[in-house]
Amino acid sequence: MADETITITDNRTGKSVDVPIVNGGIDSGALRSLAPGVWFHDPAFMTTAACSSAITFLDGDAGILRYRGYPIEQLAEQASYLEVAYLLLKGELPDAAQLEQWTHDITYHTFVHENVKKFVDGFHYDAHPMGILASTVAALSTFYPEAKNLNDVACLEKQIVRLVAKMPTLAAFAHRFSVGMPYVYPDNDLPYSANFLSMMWKPRSGGKAYEVDPVLAKALDVLFILHADHEQNCSTTAMRTVGSAHADPYSATAAACSALYGPRHGGANEAVLHMLQDIGTLDNVEPFVQSVKSGSGGRLQGFGHRVYKNYDPRAKLIKRTAEEVFAVTGYNPLLDIALKLEEVALQDEYFVSRKLYPNVDFYSGLIYMALGFPMEMFTVLFAIPRTSGWMAHFMEMLQQESKIARPRQLYIGVDERAYVPLEDR
Numbered sequence: 144m145a146d147e148t149i150t151i152t153d154n155r156t157g158k159s160v161d162v163p164i165v166n167g168g169i170d171s172g173a174l175r176s177l178a179p180g181v182w183f184h185d186p187a188f189m190t191t192a193a194c195s196s197a198i199t200f201l202d203g204d205a206g207i208l209r210y211r212g213y214p215i216e217q218l219a220e221q222a223s224y225l226e227v228a229y230l231l232l233k234g235e236l237p238d239a240a241q242l243e244q245w246t247h248d249i250t251y252h253t254f255v256h257e258n259v260k261k262f263v264d265g266f267h268y269d270a271h272p273m274g275i276l277a278s279t280v281a282a283l284s285t286f287y288p289e290a291k292n293l294n295d296v297a298c299l300e301k302q303i304v305r306l307v308a309k310m311p312t313l314a315a316f317a318h319r320f321s322v323g324m325p326y327v328y329p330d331n332d333l334p335y336s337a338n339f340l341s342m343m344w345k346p347r348s349g350g351k352a353y354e355v356d357p358v359l360a361k362a363l364d365v366l367f368i369l370h371a372d373h374e375q376n377c378s379t380t381a382m383r384t385v386g387s388a389h390a391d392p393y394s395a396t397a398a399a400c401s402a403l404y405g406p407r408h409g410g411a412n413e414a415v416l417h418m419l420q421d422i423g424t425l426d427n428v429e430p431f432v433q434s435v436k437s438g439s440g441g442r443l444q445g446f447g448h449r450v451y452k453n454y455d456p457r458a459k460l461i462k463r464t465a466e467e468v469f470a471v472t473g474y475n476p477l478l479d480i481a482l483k484l485e486e487v488a489l490q491d492e493y494f495v496s497r498k499l500y501p502n503v504d505f506y507s508g509l510i511y512m513a514l515g516f517p518m519e520m521f522t523v524l525f526a527i528p529r530t531s532g533w534m535a536h537f538m539e540m541l542q543q544e545s546k547i548a549r550p551r552q553l554y555i556g557v558d559e560r561a562y563v564p565l566e567d568r
């Protein structure tokens with residue numbers, strides 16, 4: 144269509160270029176040829192599509208999230224996490240034989256080299272498990288040096304299987320170390336999420352036998368599905384950026400974990416729980432909201448999103464899952480505070496006008512708490528399933544004709560000046 148273009152005019156020269164709009168974007172190369180040395184200034188990628196991707200569709204205004212075209216609601220209700228991981232990584236849902244093979248492969252790779260335990264043992268007694276996870280996943284690259292052969296597709300696929308399989312093991316080891324409990328090896332008779340719960344809690348303190356409750360394992364599996372991918376978020380961008388340098392998948396995953404660790408990203412669910420505990424009673428909800436609005440109370444954690452300007456569809460599903468979990472684990476009074484906080488905020492002009500709605504982190508922390516996870520594990524619980532999404536992007540990036548990520552800058556420092564010897568300063 145003739146008018147599906149944007150015209151850029153350089154008023155210094157009077158030259159113009161018509162740039163076609165393709166898939167909702169315009170090629171920045173047009174500016175490069177029209178005005179060499181002039182750059183788009185977009186520090187937080189507010190207006191920049193850093194890649195084309197066929198993995199996840201997200202419409203933040205309409206509150207829509209789809210993996211490979213499948214609505215997140217249908218996947219959360221009907222699929223298992225491993226099925227979804229396969230979908231993200233391979234592009235299609237597996238048939239029965241493919242799922243069986245995939246499940247077998249993942250299960251077969253759940254164990255980590257015994258020396259990994261020595262790394263974990265070396266951490267300070269109160270080390271944050273997310274720091275342990277990021278470090279040990281990076282260390283895996285030294286156990287599988289062939290992983291740097293990114294051109295060998297079969298080799299790369301093996302590393303993906305290893306990563307998806309071993310993340311729960313590393314995560315559980317990190318927790319067991321922090322509470323001074325012996326590491327629990329994977330039980331490969333159990334499905335993925337149940338196996339993780341088993342490594343976390345077996346045996347209960349006092350040596351009591353631990354049976355995985357199927358309702359809780361299912362709830363965790365749903366949470367894993369909801370966290371598996373979210374297109375170009377901060378950690379996925381880190382993954383693609385580091386991957387564009389052709390770092391091996393373990394090192395790139397460690398970088399993505401580090402991005403996820405931040406409280407503005409995967410650390411927010413931990414912040415939500417601290418916030419709910421600080422609020423403490425229902426009477427304190429309204430004063431707290433006022434303090435957020437006046438700027439003295441910080442941000443309302445678990446609210447707002449760079450992309451969603453509507454209710455995060457994952458938050459809706461998580462709210463429902465929370466009710467199922469509480470039916471088994473018993474009621475948590477912090478839920479009432481969260482519900483009231485949501486109600487008050489969603490009626491308040493400050494939040495309405497800024498389109499601030501609950502995001503995925505608002506209720507997920509409450510479920511994790513009900514499942515018995517300490518707060519320090521919340522971001523780790525995010526990293527486990529996100530590994531399949533990160534790797535899907537890593538693979539897609541390699542398959543595309545990608546260059547190393549190397550943005551430009553607008554230099555705003557001092558102009559050239561002569562070095563001043565120390566005695567003259």
Ligand code: ACO
Pocket residue numbers: 406407408409411435441442443444445446447448449450497499502503504
């Ligand atoms: N509480 C109060 N005010 C908020 C909040 C919040 N949670 N989020 C945004 N605002 C306000 C800002 O103060 C700003 O107001 P102003 O226009 O008067 O200055 C306006 O809304 C826009 O906010 P930005 O910071 O520009 O929005 P941005 O898209 O950069 O930030 C973010 C998104 C970081 C998620 C932000 O909403 C936030 O800090 N939320 C709380 C932390 C959180 O829940 N993070 C999890 C995100 S989901 C995830 O990563 C899994």
